[in-house]
Amino acid sequence: MPPVTWYLYVSAALFCIGLFGMMTRRNAIALLMSIELMLNAANINLVAFSGYLTEHTLVGQVFALFVITIAAAEAAVGLAIVINVYRTVQHINADEINIMKW
Amino acid sequence: MRIPVDPSDWLILIPEFILLGTAIAILMIDAFAKAASDRSSPWISLAGTAGAIVAAVFLWGNPLSGFGGMIVNDDFGVLVSTAILTGTALAVLISVDYVRREELPAGEYYALILLSTIGMLLMVSSANLIMIFLSLEVLSIALYVLTGFARMRPRSQEAGMKYFLLGSFSAAILVYGVALIYGATGTVDLQSIADELISPGVLGNPVLLAGAGLVLVGLGFKVAAVPFQMWTPDVYEGAPSTVAAFMSIGSKAAAFAALVRVLIFAMGGLRPEWLAAVWVIAALTMTVGNLVAIAQDNIKRMLAYSSIAHAGYILVAVAAANRLGLQSIPFYLIAYAFMNLGAWAVVTAVTRKGEEAVGLSDYSGLFWSHPVLAGSMGLFMFALAGIPPTAGFTAKIYVFMAAVAADMIGLLIIAIVTTIISAYFYLRVTVIMFMERPAEPPVVTVPTPLAVAIAVAAAGTIWLFLFPGVTQSFTDTVARLL
Amino acid sequence: MTLHQIAFAAVAAVTLISAVFVVILPNILRAALFLVFTFLGVAGLYVLLNAEFLAAMQVLIYIGAITVLIMFGIVLTQQLMGARIRQATQVRMVVIALPVVLIAFAGLAKTFIRPFASAGEHVAAAPAPVDAGTLHQLARMLLQPYVLPFELASLILLAALVGAIVIAKEEKD
Numbered sequence: 001m002p003p004v005t006w007y008l009y010v011s012a013a014l015f016c017i018g019l020f021g022m023m024t025r026r027n028a029i030a031l032l033m034s035i036e037l038m039l040n041a042a043n044i045n046l047v048a049f050s051g052y053l054t055e056h057t058l059v060g061q062v063f064a065l066f067v068i069t070i071a072a073a074e075a076a077v078g079l080a081i082v083i084n085v086y087r088t089v090q091h092i093n094a095d096e097i098n099i100m101k102w
Numbered sequence: 103m104r105i106p107v108d109p110s111d112w113l114i115l116i117p118e119f120i121l122l123g124t125a126i127a128i129l130m131i132d133a134f135a136k137a138a139s140d141r142s143s144p145w146i147s148l149a150g151t152a153g154a155i156v157a158a159v160f161l162w163g164n165p166l167s168g169f170g171g172m173i174v175n176d177d178f179g180v181l182v183s184t185a186i187l188t189g190t191a192l193a194v195l196i197s198v199d200y201v202r203r204e205e206l207p208a209g210e211y212y213a214l215i216l217l218s219t220i221g222m223l224l225m226v227s228s229a230n231l232i233m234i235f236l237s238l239e240v241l242s243i244a245l246y247v248l249t250g251f252a253r254m255r256p257r258s259q260e261a262g263m264k265y266f267l268l269g270s271f272s273a274a275i276l277v278y279g280v281a282l283i284y285g286a287t288g289t290v291d292l293q294s295i296a297d298e299l300i301s302p303g304v305l306g307n308p309v310l311l312a313g314a315g316l317v318l319v320g321l322g323f324k325v326a327a328v329p330f331q332m333w334t335p336d337v338y339e340g341a342p343s344t345v346a347a348f349m350s351i352g353s354k355a356a357a358f359a360a361l362v363r364v365l366i367f368a369m370g371g372l373r374p375e376w377l378a379a380v381w382v383i384a385a386l387t388m389t390v391g392n393l394v395a396i397a398q399d400n401i402k403r404m405l406a407y408s409s410i411a412h413a414g415y416i417l418v419a420v421a422a423a424n425r426l427g428l429q430s431i432p433f434y435l436i437a438y439a440f441m442n443l444g445a446w447a448v449v450t451a452v453t454r455k456g457e458e459a460v461g462l463s464d465y466s467g468l469f470w471s472h473p474v475l476a477g478s479m480g481l482f483m484f485a486l487a488g489i490p491p492t493a494g495f496t497a498k499i500y501v502f503m504a505a506v507a508a509d510m511i512g513l514l515i516i517a518i519v520t521t522i523i524s525a526y527f528y529l530r531v532t533v534i535m536f537m538e539r540p541a542e543p544p545v546v547t548v549p550t551p552l553a554v555a556i557a558v559a560a561a562g563t564i565w566l567f568l569f570p571g572v573t574q575s576f577t578d579t580v581a582r583l584l
Numbered sequence: 585m586t587l588h589q590i591a592f593a594a595v596a597a598v599t600l601i602s603a604v605f606v607v608i609l610p611n612i613l614r615a616a617l618f619l620v621f622t623f624l625g626v627a628g629l630y631v632l633l634n635a636e637f638l639a640a641m642q643v644l645i646y647i648g649a650i651t652v653l654i655m656f657g658i659v660l661t662q663q664l665m666g667a668r669i670r671q672a673t674q675v676r677m678v679v680i681a682l683p684v685v686l687i688a689f690a691g692l693a694k695t696f697i698r699p700f701a702s703a704g705e706h707v708a709a710a711p712a713p714v715d716a717g718t719l720h721q722l723a724r725m726l727l728q729p730y731v732l733p734f735e736l737a738s739l740i741l742l743a744a745l746v747g748a749i750v751i752a753k754e755e756k757d
Contacts, residue, residue, distance in 0.1 A: 014599065018603075037606060038274035041278060043626070045278065052711050060281075065641060068638075073239070078270065080247075233736070285706075
């Protein structure tokens with residue numbers, strides 16, 4: 001069995017890839033995909049800790065289930081907003097939505 | 103079979119259930135009697151909010167916690183909830199004519215306001231990281247939609263999209279931080295985390311520190327602290343004024359309550375580690391918020407930067423993390439609910455259909471056509487600047503005293519200097535309203551519900567200055583718990 | 585390397601390589617396809633962690649619902665043949681983002697080395713043995729100690745439902 005650290009490295013890498021996407025993408029849907037990557041990274045951590053913690057309680061798995069639910073709700077609302085933006089202004093390039101912008 | 107959740111635990115949630123019932127009733131009326139709903143929704147929401155306030159006060163501290171420590175009902179929570187519910191009630195009042203004027207779908211508007219309020223109330227009383235995250239999502243998802251609610255106005259749409267993307271981004275950072283805290287301490291219960299921090303192996307764990315840092319970033323987005331504030335001006339400018347008013351108090355109060363619970367109640371033992379970070383964020387927030395506000399010509403953007411700056415002062419109290427600090431946070435939030443909602447109510451009155459007339463020049467000579475309205479705006483500006491005789495003055499004094507008690511002289515000096523700087527742009531609004539006398543002073547109509555909201559906000563702003571002890575005596579109990 | 589470790593390496597590689605494609609591909613429809621592989625990889629990690637129920641949920645919700653939703657979003661907002669589907673990356677931002685992200689990763693990785701290298705505080709060297717009653721246990725947790733968050737999740741879905749409909753419905757004039 002690999003030690004828990006291996007999972008943590010994968011999760012950290014996935015989180016940072018998502019962060020990279022958040023900083024470089026312009027399209028709102030591409031940004032949403034980057035956010036999903038970051039949420040998945042958090043979930044890997046939760047499930048890994050849930051398996052490896054000495055007091056084995058499954059709390060991490062329960063939490064991960066909630067995160068998946070939230071991700072679905074966020075995607076639904078987010079895409080509704082994005083589609084409506086597209087209908088009003090005919091593009092969804094989030095030039096001003098750059099997280100580096102003050 | 104063991105029943106871990108006592109049926110009486112649900113009693114603790116009566117305020118939330120009242121709001122939920124109201125929201126569902128509004129949606130049902132809207133579905134089956136559209137015309138009736140447009141007229142009745144605001145009043146039903148107001149009744150529900152009032153019911154929730156009564157229930158929250160009635161349930162004060164009894165029972166103290168529920169669902170196996172999942173939520174607590176302490177004095178701190180009840181006072182912050184009062185600030186939130188006050189904000190909701192005033193926001194509903196200023197929405198009555200606004201929603202009609204902007205032709206927004208009334209039923210969904212008020213239902214989402216109430217759903218968001220439920221999330222805020224639950225976030226305030228959450229004593230578990232899972233609950234904090236889920237209630238944060240309830241309030242945020244409703245607010246993303248409300249921000250983009252003006253479907254025909256591109257600015258509102260873009261603000262909604264920006265708020266959604268940055269909000270979900272901050273939520274993702276928050277969850278990642280929570281996952282690390284869970285790994286380091288083996289629990290997501292705030293009380294158990296506090297108990298774990300006694301062990302030196304946990305205390306020095308860098309994973310715990312990384313987790314706490316990421317949670318601080320995630321909540322920093324929600325309270326609009328610098329450098330996580332970049333969404334605030336655009337969202338406040340683009341969102342319907344009433345929604346901006348609602349979220350400027352509600353989501354800030356809820357996020358601050360969560361920040362206090364995580365940083366002080368659960369991780370008080372780590373204060374030497376997080377103090378530097380909170381110190382820097384507070385100093386930056388006060389400085390940037392107030393300095394950039396000076397350059398604003400749009401009243402909504404100015405109030406957005408003002409809201410950033412006020413988050414900085416509350417962060418000073420968080421950094422102090424002492425008895426006075428804990429007392430001053432609920433007081434500051436309640437005072438801020440009155441003075442900030444009052445200012446937004448006046449903005450709502452002056453703006454015209456389609457969010458026109460939001461420049462500072464639109465206030466030029468307002469006093470000569472509407473002396474009472476301009477006088478109220480002057481009062482709210484004095485309050486936001488922290489000038490007596492207003493609640494804003496008292497709130498700032500409490501925060502300064504907390505900083506002195508915690509020996510944070512450097513932060514205190516920054517707070518005082520930025521307060522003096524802030525007087526410039528708040529008083530500039532007053533000067534524009536009173537001193538300038540254009541040939542045609544602006545003519546605005548103030549509908550009755552809006553006038554009531556402004557009167558209540560003005561009364562609250564002065565009342566809290568005259569009788570600050572009202573909340574003081576209650577908060578004493580919180581402090582004793584520490 | 586044991587078989588388990590080889591499986592881990594393969595699944596992790598699929599996850600991370602497709603994730604990189606998700607954030608760098610100029611064509612966002614292709615990026616969304618790679619998102620499916622990332623989600624599948626994460627589901628594989630859950631299986632390796634003995635969390636089969638979560639793996640199933642990951643496939644059902646992430647791949648079955650969220651990716652499909654995202655595809656719909658892309659198709660509805662882009663002219664498939666047009667130029668707009670490209671230019672999804674800001675090249676000048678890459679220069680800033682790359683060092684930031686590498687520092688963030690180095691920071692996180694450094695954090696993990698000491699406390700979990702061997703059996704650390706609260707963390708065991710190997711996962712708890714597989715328990716046949718995991719699903720049963722999970723259900724009990726959701727409906728007993730975590731019943732309040734469970735109900736709260738339904739509130740989130742209600743808010744999302746109302747919100748998505750009110751935002752996206754066509755104006756009837």
